[in-house]
Amino acid sequence: MDTTIYPHLQTGLAILLGAGLITPLLASKRQLAGIVNLLAVVLAGLFFASSAINVLSGPGAPASFDLQLAGLTIPLLVDGFSAVFLLLIAVIASVVALYCIGYMQMAHYRHYSLRGFYFCYPVFIAGMIALVTVDDLSTGFTIAWQLMTLTSFWLIRFDHHDPVIVRSANKYLLLMQLAWAAVLTAGLLVPGCGWGTPLHYIAEQLGTLDVGLRTLLLALAFLGFGMKAGMFPLGQLWLPDAHSVAPSPISALLSGVMLKTGIYGLIRTLFWMTPESMPAHELQYWGMAVAVIGVVTLFIGTSQSLKQVDAKRLNAYSSIGQIGYIILAIGAARYYLGPNAALHALALLAILGAFLHVLNHAIFKSLLFLCVGSVQYTTGTKDLDKLGGLFALMPITAIIAGIAAIAVSGVPAFSGFTSKWAIVAATLLSGKAAGIFVIFGVIALVTSAMTLATYVKLYGMTFTSVGVEWNTDGNAKVQEVGKLMLAPKLLLTAICLLQGLCPWLFVALFGRVLATSEGVLTHTLATPALLATLSERYAGVAVSNASGTAVAFSLPLVMVALLVVAGLFARWLKHAGGAQTRQAPVWLCGYQTLNNANRYLSSHIFDAFKKFMKWTGGNVRA
């Protein structure tokens, strides 16, 4: 057992809280404050990373640790599962901190003091770190949750001159407090458990309860975390409003990592708070219920996302949709973990899918928010009806956004593909053993086509298509953002591409997570026989059945190679005829010349389909 895990964790948290006190003093010097904030977050991140790597490289799950703080006992536990979230938060928080330096100097924020911002930022990160490391549902949970919620509330209402923003933030605060109350109630109502009771004890006690009360308590915890994660219909209440009004880097944090703390909670609830003494069918009911919620969430969230004209709202709704995939996978995994051992391999695949999608979504969604932020930074708007034609002006941001958009759409060889593949394959391969999941899989697939439509629209309406006439007044105001804002995006793009091309790395990481955690997942799934069904090769990932034949495979590297070769052939063919290229104006039937009035708006795109899907809500216009 490595003894540095918890000290490093505490040091990191201390640095963040310390930075929260010091940085605001420098807030009048915007750039300096940003840099100090970055340094603090990176330094703390390094400590967290070291702690996480220690855990993941360890031989098994580390022991928990009781933190004594002002007379309170707070149980901490950093197992492999927490460690991954630690890493994720550390990476994204650092990258976003880098982005903040440039972004917070935006002209629109000129009259806002950054004091509050730089107080809240590190504390917010600390809150999230704390949330994924505390091991109770009461004392530690409350501290962590409130640190995270209150600071994020202030970050969301940063642009507080707009009453709409303040209202959205207030709603967020209210709903998060309700979520907190729900989880806290669940934690405290379990007989024999009080403030500071560790999770495993709560789970044991739950096992002894009668079904009704147990269901109620689990449901409360589930609702609380589900609210945070953006589960249907609770997510719709706050998520699009909060995510769309916060400053873009904060939106990236909210969507990229904060939602994942909800997922963290859901996974803990479903797999750690469900004692093995619970009847198997009851657990399967839970799995089924969660999967149904997941399917509804992903379908509704995505179809609502399709209708949006505000780029950030679109991303926010899409986050609900993508969270739906994760919830579906979690539910499926819970269901497959039942008595039918034949399904256990699929449970492994499903939970792998959830795990990969958590990581992938964190990266590409942060990236998308940062890109939208960059667009907002230069053009001053995030309204897709007013954007367009930025490819020529902001080529690097455009290409980065393109990669992120393709990733979220699940195009092969990009990062969303392998995770969606795992989730869809896990549902489809269940066959007759769990027939309804096949239907879920089909719906998930329909939805990924809708995701594609959503992002084709976002991308097309922002970067290609007809633009408003930019830079008409002579000064090149709309141009590529500076290096300070490109660097963080490039970093995330690199990670995103890595995730897409080398999913095996993350499958291997997943193996370590199972190995260094306790609980039902590790006990049931981390058996050599089951792990053998999941083979990771350099080219990708394959799943085999009991007899060893591969039944599903995702090999992005091969696909990329194929696509490149085919692309080269296509390119050759294109030039084979020796045709000349000529520039010509856009063809508009010969009378009108291209102008703003001929621009098909984002709100017009997919008109017929949007009308067809009107019943799913989230409509922008009546």
Added chain:
Amino acid sequence: MTTATLHPIWSYVQVLLNLLVFLALAPLFDGIVRRVTARVQSRQGPPLVQSFYDVLKLLGKENIDSTGILPFRLAPVIAFASMLCVIAILPLAGRATAFTAYADAISLVYLLTLGGVAVLLGAFASKNIYALIGASREMTTMIMVEPILFMILLLGVLKTGSLDLSAVIYGTPMAAFGLPGMVMIAVSLFGLQAFVARQPFDMAEAEQELLGGPFIEYSGPNYALFKYYMMLKQMFYAYLPIAMFVPLLGTGFYLADLALQLVLTAVVFLLIGLLSATHPRYRIDQAIRYFGVLFLIALAAIAAAVVL
């Protein structure tokens, strides 16, 4: 399947054969549609190889670029390349290629979408309102139709418990599909015109309204690639139900199997020609409702396959 007994080099030859068959026959099959349409309309019609001539001629014609941005130029290349990849992994007449083992049914569906995405990318890059209206119709069709295609494949997945393409497409004898199989054949017939984007479901290109929709700004070699892409895609969609539902001859002669399948594919094209010559174009709202019903029927067939 049979690949196991062959020398590995043959699986690479198979890739080339696949490409050759598709690249050579897709324009001819397109020619069949044109001829059948012409005959229904009391016309002589162009020669069967006309679509070849079209592509060749386009390849040499002036390439007009009205946007000057990369996505516009990249789109046709991506579309064509993605379709070539689909063909390269397709087990033709029961024989897997060298790449079949690297992509499963889900990958195949996503690869097909990639082609669609490329079309849309090009359309959005075109700055033309007609292209955007066309793209928004094309995307709508894609959202509704791609899952239907996938559900046809899914029937094979359910029967064999594998997503491997050879197993999905050839792993189940026709009879084993039972009632859901019959329903799926009907679905693929009713969806055929939508798969190949012909009347009554060619509203994305709708010459009379949208002047070619997504492709309006394309000309010369760029357009040639798109045209070729459309023809390849059309052949793929026509071929797939044949491969799925018509049993192989089982004579052991690969070429006999292949010939039979291709002849049947030609018959499907005859049907496509007849259907497109006898229907007006639907409006997009009418088409969506049609697809919706088709989708539900296919879903019901899947549900039945799961339960039965």
Added chain:
Amino acid sequence: MSKRKELEAKLIARLRDDVVCVEKTDPRTIFIDVKRAGIREASKIITNAGARYLCSVGYDNIERDGTLGMIHTFALDDSDQFVCCRTSAPENDAIIESITPDLPSAGWSEREVTDLLGLRFAGHPKPKKLVLADDWPDGIYPLRKDVPHNLVPKGAEDVAYELDEAPPGTKIVPVGPFHPSLHEPEHFAVYVDGETIKGCDYRGFMTHRGIEKLCTTQISYNEVPFIAERICGICGSVHATAFSQAVESAAGLVIPRRAEFIRTMMLEFERIHSNLLWLGVAGHLIGFDTVFMQAWRVREQIMWLCERLTGNRKTYGMILVGGVRRDITPEIADDIRRVMKTIEDDLAIIHRAIEKDTSIHKRTKGVGTITKQQALDWSLVGPVARARGVDIDARRDHPYAAYDEMKFEVPVLDSCDVWATLVIRVIETFEAIKIVRQCLEKMPGGEFFVEMKDSIPAQRHAITVVEAPRGESVHYVITGEDNRPERWRVRAPTFPNLQAVPLMLLDEQFGDFPIIMGSIDPCFSCTDRVAVVDLQTGQASSISKAELDALSRQQQARHASLKG
């Protein structure tokens, strides 16, 4: 008391001093001269008496009394009467009250007069340029007598037509002048909200040939029918007949009965070929090319027949002032019977196929709906009006040629959509075949042409209507000196129908735009006939083939130089 008397009495009672005189020379037409103050009131009284607005004619009277004249014409369909309400305004105060607020379809007529004669209309809801090119300089009014027919003014610079403001949330799809669903150059700015059409502005009149100016300055009565025929490539005989009838009526010339029968036949041939042509185009516009090809295959029969009959597939040159050019021989009569039979059989097959085709129903039923009241308000004509329950047909209501002897049905449907238009045009084709057969049966012998011997006195007014396949064409002629008309106004059926298209398009799907627009069977060249300039150059173009060729060559050279 007859309707005519009743109307006269009413007008005089209500307008008193404003009525200058009522001219009753022609049994079919009342000419009422009113002072300009009473013109709006007069037109209200006339329409309230049940008259249907036809069109308005403006004319230059400056040389005579220093005024610009304006005539609003109406038809009393149930008593076969025309009412022409004339007024005038002095050149130096060229403004009269607009009747468009009461009669929306007068909008274009008045704008046209403003453009061509410089007479303005107070209270016009949309006083924008209509027929002149965007770069036509202000202050030159081409139809005034002092403007030579071959004037080439220098084009104004930096002029762009201001399209109507798009309704909020909508964007403009520019349709035309080069668009596959338009077969002639015109421009529609269609305002769409997604797939839904929320409005439409029209900038047309791009097919400029200056025919009216040409015929009032360069050629004589006897030559005009050949030019009139060239107004339209589809309904040429209609225009030639209408013009000839107007001149014959002004001259009091009675033509042989046989000639009237032959004219009737020619008109019905034209109806058959036009209806088949439209049926095909309608099929094409909903993406059903098989209907297009088959309808045109059937149509080919009539084209060949006409070629045998007249030497031309189209633009027959049959109609002359005073009769027709060729006789129908017994041999050709047999030929006609045979062709009619073939067409009837073939069309019956197509008709059955279309009738049962649910997918055609899907694309045409409930599409392009406007109510009967709207159709009346906008003075729609022809099959478009009859499909909206408006029971009018000039052949029956204002019989001309030999229609008084013909027995035929006038199909009227009330589903108010494109489908009804389609059904009506198919039925009318069958009716036309019947009429042709009746003509052959009942045709009297005798001469088929009578020469116009006396010169026609100047300053006579005459109006005629002829039911073209797509609706009634109105021709108004004011006779002049030098053996040529002083003013000749052609109002093709597309002129009123096109004005109602924005209404038909409202809240329909963009995918239905081609078929709705196509359902009126727009003939832009008929509609545009008047203006004198080519859009880009402001060049006047009188038409001879050589000149036209030279012009188009110039145009190409100019484009090439622009490119370079």
